[in-house]
Amino acid sequence: MMNNKEYEALQLRASLCPGLEVEWENPPEHTHWIELHRAANELREVVAHARAGVKAIDQDQDLTPPARKRRKHELARQTMAVLEKVPSIEKARQSVASVQARWQAKIDAVLTKPTAEDAATATLFWEVRDKLGQLKDPQDRMKWIEKFGNDPLIPSALLHGPAGLTNLSEAETALLTNKVEALADPAITDAKGKVTRALAELERAFRAAPSMVAQCAGLNKAAAARPLPSKAELPTLVSKTPAATPSGGNTPTPPKAASPNWTNKSNGAPATADKPNWT
Numbered sequence: 178m179m180n181n182k183e184y185e186a187l188q189l190r191a192s193l194c195p196g197l198e199v200e201w202e203n204p205p206e207h208t209h210w211i212e213l214h215r216a217a218n219e220l221r222e223v224v225a226h227a228r229a230g231v232k233a234i235d236q237d238q239d240l241t242p243p244a245r246k247r248r249k250h251e252l253a254r255q256t257m258a259v260l261e262k263v264p265s266i267e268k269a270r271q272s273v274a275s276v277q278a279r280w281q282a283k284i285d286a287v288l289t290k291p292t293a294e295d296a297a298t299a300t301l302f303w304e305v306r307d308k309l310g311q312l313k314d315p316q317d318r319m320k321w322i323e324k325f326g327n328d329p330l331i332p333s334a335l336l337h338g339p340a341g342l343t344n345l346s347e348a349e350t351a352l353l354t355n356k357v358e359a360l361a362d363p364a365i366t367d368a369k370g371k372v373t374r375a376l377a378e379l380e381r382a383f384r385a386a387p388s389m390v391a392q393c394a395g396l397n398k399a400a401a402a403r404p405l406p407s408k409a410e411l412p413t414l415v416s417k418t419p420a421a422t423p424s425g426g427n428t429p430t431p432p433k434a435a436s437p438n439w440t441n442k443s444n445g446a447p448a449t450a451d452k453p454n455w456t
Contacts, residue, residue: 185228189221192389193382197375212272213375216265220386223263227256227390246395253394257387266383273376280369283361289333298330305334315346322349326356 190198194217230252234245291298312318325331332353335345345353358365 186225189225193217193221193386194378196378209272209276209372212265212269213379216269216379217382219263219265220382223256223260224386224389227252228393231393249394250396253390253396256390260386269379273372276372280365283365284357287329287357287360288337289329290337301330302334305331309335318349319352322352326353329360332357
């Protein structure tokens with residue numbers, strides 16, 4: 178049976194980046210996942226400190242109701258100012274951008290870009306585009322790409338070609354991109370999808386955290402985030418022991434309930450020119 182503190186921590190994890198606790202919990206050697214987890218944990222910790230501060234203010238019998246209201250609002254404003262400059266958020270963004278750049282370098286290495294002197298490859302590029310252009314039925318085009326797209330020459334010609342020549346649909350572009358990613362590294366497509374969704378969830382949590390603080394402090398309730406889930410609503414997959422913040426984090430010092438005093442710390446493979454059989 179969990180105590181109130183454990184229950185409140187579980188609520189926050191179910192409200193802020195719950196996907197990191199289930200689908201996206203990867204081995205610690207992946208730096209971008211470490212940074213994503215660190216940022217999510219820091220957001221949860223800041224919100225938890227604010228909630229604890231509000232609770233302490235409510236329990237202070239020496240304060241009058243107007244004084245409690247003023248202190249809770251001041252605590253909320255100071256906490257939201259800290260949330261605007263959480264350093265781990267930017268570190269997570271930079272780490273994701275870095276790994277995405279490495280993936281893109283692998284992909285670019287698969288594609289061929291003919292030079293002005295490389296007439297043979299340029300001719301093959303033209304023939305690839307001409308062949309696809311002769312296929313008018315969308316299903317025939319997709320089948321042709323599926324059949325021959327594993328040859329790096331095909332995506333090189335079509336993805337590097339001017340849009341007016343290739344006339345690729347979104348589905349055709351996506352299929353060609355998947356072909357290239359599989360040629361570069363079969364794990365890239367799945368990894369890219371996961372990290373993109375994880376970063377998007379972190380950004381949503383970053384935007385939602387200030388509203389959660391405002392909600393618990395009784396400030397600007399109209400803009401507050403959705404209520405924290407009840408015990409019955411908590412996902413069972415998130416009910417494991419709360420993840421510890423990885424070492425090296427830089428979580429701001431929590432404010433004291435009686436006298437809020439946040440300290441802002443901002444750390445702030447080439448294709449050959451041999452002509453394949455494309456029929």
